[in-house]
Amino acid sequence: MTTELNPLVAILMGSKSDWEIMKFASDLLTEFKIAHEVKVLSAHRTPIETATYIAEIESRKIKVVIAAAGGAAHLAGVCAAHTIVPVLGVPMTSTLNGLDSLLSTVQMPAGIPVGTLAIGKAGAINSALLAVAILAHVHADLIVKLKEYRKQQSEKILKEHLP
Ligand code: RP5
Numbered sequence: 001m002t003t004e005l006n007p008l009v010a011i012l013m014g015s016k017s018d019w020e021i022m023k024f025a026s027d028l029l030t031e032f033k034i035a036h037e038v039k040v041l042s043a044h045r046t047p048i049e050t051a052t053y054i055a056e057i058e059s060r061k062i063k064v065v066i067a068a069a070g071g072a073a074h075l076a077g078v079c080a081a082h083t084i085v086p087v088l089g090v091p092m093t094s095t096l097n098g099l100d101s102l103l104s105t106v107q108m109p110a111g112i113p114v115g116t117l118a119i120g121k122a123g124a125i126n127s128a129l130l131a132v133a134i135l136a137h138v139h140a141d142l143i144v145k146l147k148e149y150r151k152q153q154s155e156k157i158l159k160e161h162l163p
Contacts (some may be wrong), residue, residue, distance in 0.1 A: 004088065008064050009036040009131050012050075016040050017094050021124050022068050025090070028128035032145055034135065042114065050075070054082040060135035063138075064131040064150040067114075070094040072106040078113045088130055089114040090123040 009029055013022050022038070029036045041050040057065065065083065067076035067127040068090035076089030091101030098119035114129065117123035129146070136142035 001123065005035075007037040007062055007159045008062075008135060009034055009064045009066060009128075010057060011036055011038045012041050012053075012068070012075060013038075014042045014045075014075050014092075018070065019119055021092060022066075022090070023124075024121055025066055025068075025124040025128040028125055032128075032132050032142065032149075034132065036143075038079045041061070042071065042076070043078040044072070045050050047078075049077060051082055056077050057083055057085055062142045064088065064134050066090060066127045066131060068092055068127075069105070070098065070101045071096075071104075073101040076105050076110065078107070078118070080112050080114045087114050088127045088133055089116045090127050091116065091119045095130070112159055 010020055010036030011025055013019060026036065026038055039053070041053055043050055054065070059093070062085060063078050065085055065087045065088055067079045069075035071094045073089070073091055080087040089105035091098050091105045096103050102116070102119050105114060108114050115122050117126045129149075132142050132146055136146060
């Protein structure tokens with residue numbers, strides 16, 4: 001799935017079953033009008049296709065990769081091994097409540113970084129917000145949009161009334 005011809009962000013996930021959560025990342029990028037593409041690619045089930053895809057992202061001018069996986073979650077690490085484009089890892093909830101995914105994603109050896117977010121929905125949303133912040137260095141309009149997003153979030157919290 002591609003929102004436009006020249007995506008700036010690639011959202012990858014190890015299985016279609018991750019989409020229910022990763023849709024939150026895609027929706028947020030859409031809200032910020034950031035062209036992105038979404039693909040199912042697995043470090044284990046499609047290793048060659050994953051490496052081939054990542055090898056091309058620099059020439060395609062994709063600036064951030066968001067990689068989500070669950071269980072023995074090696075997708076983000078494998079992506080990071082094949083590119084210097086920043087890779088943000090999102091651990092998916094799993095049979096071990098995502099702790100296995102979190103540790104598999106976050107415990108990278110020194111030299112190959114993965115910026116790891118929280119498990120599940122919070123991580124999906126924050127991966128997209130972090131991608132926006134990275135892109136804001138060269139797309140100044142995104143700074144304004146990010147500040148507005150935070151302002152609206154604060155206003156919503158301050159309006160909360162408990163019964
Ligand atoms: C991982 O295995 C995927 O990222 C997913 O979170 C998990 C389970 O995949 P399915 O068995 O649902 O396809 O590779």
